[in-house]
Every structure is written in structure tokens, then in C-alpha cells.
Amino acid sequence: MVESRLTRVLLRLGAAATLAFIYVPLGVIVLYAFNESVTQGWPIESFSTKWFSVAFEDEDVREALWLSVQAALGATVLAVLLGTAASLAVARYTFFGRETISFLVILPIALPGIITGLALQATYQNVGISFGLLTIIVGHATFCIVVVYNNAIARLRRLAGSFEEASADLGADSWQTFRYVTFPALRSALLAGALLAFGLSFDEIVVTTFTSGAQQTLPIWIFASLARPAELPIVNVVALFVILISIIPIWVALRLASTPDEEGGARAVGAAAP
């Protein structure tokens, strides 16, 4: 250990301070969800759970929630199919332009969301596609492919190709090898990727604003409601709900993605963050 004792104490304090900086705002929103008053003062005078029932009975919130769930499910299914296919191609074959595939998959998340959003909007308008659930799903699937792809390819790189060759030697055809050898090894990585894709899609707003037309997903409902002070108590409850819905799948995904032999699982997940 090169670091002196004082340095280590200071580093520990610095780390604690940064962690507090990261978590305090999230904690504040959780507390505000239990605020009884309509005004957003601090400190909170009295606590209540009354806004939860108001939020759950709100027709607009329910519709937005349902649309968000549909969009996230659709985007996840597409992302899993396309991401798995791309990862199998890149990990198991050598071909011209292989590096380009990785780049192409990452591009939608590497460029600022406003560019993806405006590009899709311009396309829909010019081609004459009307905005709705489908246009939202297309946008979300485009940037969700990368999270499935990254998880699957990290797993495929660790899984030696010799297992698949052995399976073929034993008489299995391509489908049987995929079904009984490759897929079982990939399963938890794909589940992790799917959960991340769901979480990513569920709370996305930057691209969605451009592709949803008049439809409101839950984040868009929140964004629109911020301008109406009377709605803020409901917004607080919905915000808490959105945090939970996005953090729980991520936590599960992190557990699934990291395997005992390599702690890089978490990093593989982090590398594909929005």
C-alpha cells in the first residue's frame, strides 16, 4: 500500500461525500412522495400516503403507464432478437466489416439523443408514418439493441467455441446446438440485457418526445405535468414509482451479469449505459 494513512482517510471521506451527492436527490424525491401538502416546501411539514391512491386512480397516469409498459415490452423483444443475432454473428464468425457492426450497434447511444430523436421525427414526417406506439417502439428498440448485444457478446467471448464444435461432432444440427448448448449458456446474459433494455426504454424521454406525437408515456406525462403546480404531488408519487421500476430490473441485471469468475460483469453493463 503506497498511500499514506492520511491520504486513505481523506479518500474515504471524499468517496462518502460523492456517494452522498449521488443519492441525496433520489432520497429527496422519495420523501416528497409522502408529502401531505401540495406545495413543495422544505422541510416537509407532515407526511401522508394519500397521494398514492390519488395517483393510482388518475386516468392519465394509468394510460401513460400502460403505454410505457407496451413500448418497453415491444422494444425489449425486438432488442433481444436483433441484439442476440448480431452478437452471435460477431462472436462466432469472421467476415468483412465485423468491426463496423459493433460501431453501428453503439452509434444510436453514442450520439446525443436529440439527434436520434430529430432524425426519426424527420423520417416519420417525410415518409408519412403517423406517430403512435409503433413509432415509439422503433425509436426505443434502436438504442436498446446495444445493451443486449454487449451483454451477450461478453458472455459469448468467455464461452469457448469448442463446446459448439463438440456438439456438432456429436451429431447435433445447428438448431440443436443453439437450443441445447449456446442458448443455455447465454440465457442469464440475455435476461440481464432484456431487463436493462426494459429499464432503459421505460424511463426514456429524450428520443421519445420526438417520436410519440400526442401520445404520453409515463416520463412524458411527468414532463408535461411539471408545468401544472397542482399536479406536483402526483408527479412525486409517479417519480418514486419510475425510480423503483427502473432500479429493480437494473439491480437484478447486475446480479445476473456478474459471474463469480469475472467481476467485470458490472462493467460490461456499465459500458452500454445511455
Add this chain to the structure above:
Amino acid sequence: MSTVDPELASPVEAGLARRFSTFLHRHPRLRLAGLLAGPVGWLVIAYLGSLFILLLSSLWRTNPFTAEVVHEWTLDNFRNLFERDVFRNVTWRTVKMAGLVTLADAVLAFPIAYYMARVASRRTRNILVVAVLMPLWASYLVKAYAWRTMLANGGVLDWALGPFGIDFPGFSSVGLWLVFTYLWLPFMILPVYAGLERLPSSLLEASADLGAKSFRTFLRVTLPLVFPAVVAGSIFTFSLTLGDYIAPGLITSEQYIGTVIYSIRGQALPAAAAFTFVPITIMLVYLLIARRLRAFEAL
């Protein structure tokens, strides 16, 4: 083995599916084409195609009375970017903000990343990695909204700083700088942490053996070696600030690249499309510099 899957038990059944599967096995190029058709088709048509239409749109003009896009070629939208002060001011303000946010994130990320990589026990380190990763994925909008609540008059920040006689200018560019720094901080912590973790202890020990004090070792050995990782993190902090339109809209009334694109896209899609080429160009230049500084190996 207790039960054997019937499909496995009779591998030589000659069904149509089996014949197709064998055919695929004999033609690996066909298998590859089948795998690539979906994802590449999707990304090329839906994504690159859209970017291409965005480029085309920037060369069209808008009918000023109907706000409809007229398909006539013109470079006026790009000429306006150079000639109108508003575009230049907004671009400069946004780039300045992105630079300051990146700087703040780099400074904030170092202590926790260093602690995670070189001081914490293995167990604490794994917990911290998850603790930094989780908020990264938690709703961006909710985090921005949380700050809006905290920065408001009579909010958490007023309450915390009031007793010290500090009047924090909540809804201002300083407030926005704080919010951006918060939003993108995990994107900086993770690469810097990975960079510090790869740093061999022997180098630091050698520096100490040669008589360098810890601060000198940090400046002359650690920092230069971890710098590519900082640049890697800065790609995210810089790019995300350049394109953001939600946080500026929530926190200030000042205009940034993102808010301008967002607000003019309805009446003047071609002008908005042309303006997106400013952040795209800036990011391309940034990425080229980052590659020269070996940041890509640290991603």
C-alpha cells in the same frame, strides 16, 4: 441420467426441419447472412436512413407562412448558423457549459474512483461499483426533476445553505452546471475507476522508492497514466451536455443548443436539422482528439 429429451435421443430423424438445419450447417455464409439480416437491416434502414433524411432535411427550406417543409435545395440553413449571432452565442454557451461540467466531474470522480480501485476491500469495491452504476440507469428525468425541486425557492438547498448566509442562485446557469455535473458524474467515475485499477502498484512503489512524496507521485505518475481514462469519461460528460434539452428547460430560461433545436423543430424542421450538425461536428472533432490521446483503449 433420469430422463432423456426425445429430441436428443433420436438425433438422426430426417424431418424437414432437420434437413433445413443440415443445409444451414453446410453453408456457414448463409447462416451468417441470416444472423446479420435482422440487426444490420434494422440499423441501416431505421437508423442510418433516418440520419440521412435528417441531412436531407437540413438542405430543404421552410415556407414561412405555413411552416411546411418545401423540398427545394438550399444552403441557407447552414449560412444562418454562421451569420446569426444567436446561433454562435448559444453554441459558445453550450460548449463552455460542457467544458465546465466535464472539469467538475473529473475532479469529483477522482477521489471515489481512487478509493474504489486502490483502497477499498474487494467486497466494498463491488458494492460501490453497483452503488455508482444503479443511479446511472435510474430515470434521467426524475433526477433532473429532483434537482428542480431542490433548487426551487424554499427548497432543500435554500434550507441547507441559508444558515451559512449563502444565497444559492437556484434557477441559473450555476444551478444548471450543478445539475449536469450530478447527472453525468457516474459516466466519469466508471472509466476513471477502471483506469486506476489497471495501474500497476509497482509503478507507484518505484516512484516512492525513488524519493517522490505521495503528491508528487500522483502528479507525475498516476495522473499521466490515468489521463486517457479521464478523456474516455469526458466523451460522455461532454457529449451528453451538448445535446441535452430537458435539464436546461427545467432549470434555466437560457438557451442551449438542445433547447434551440427542440423549440424550433416544429416551425422550422430544416433549420433545426442544420443546427444538429453543430454538436455532431464538435463531437466528431472531440472523438478524433480523444482517439489521439488513447482514450478509446480506456473505454
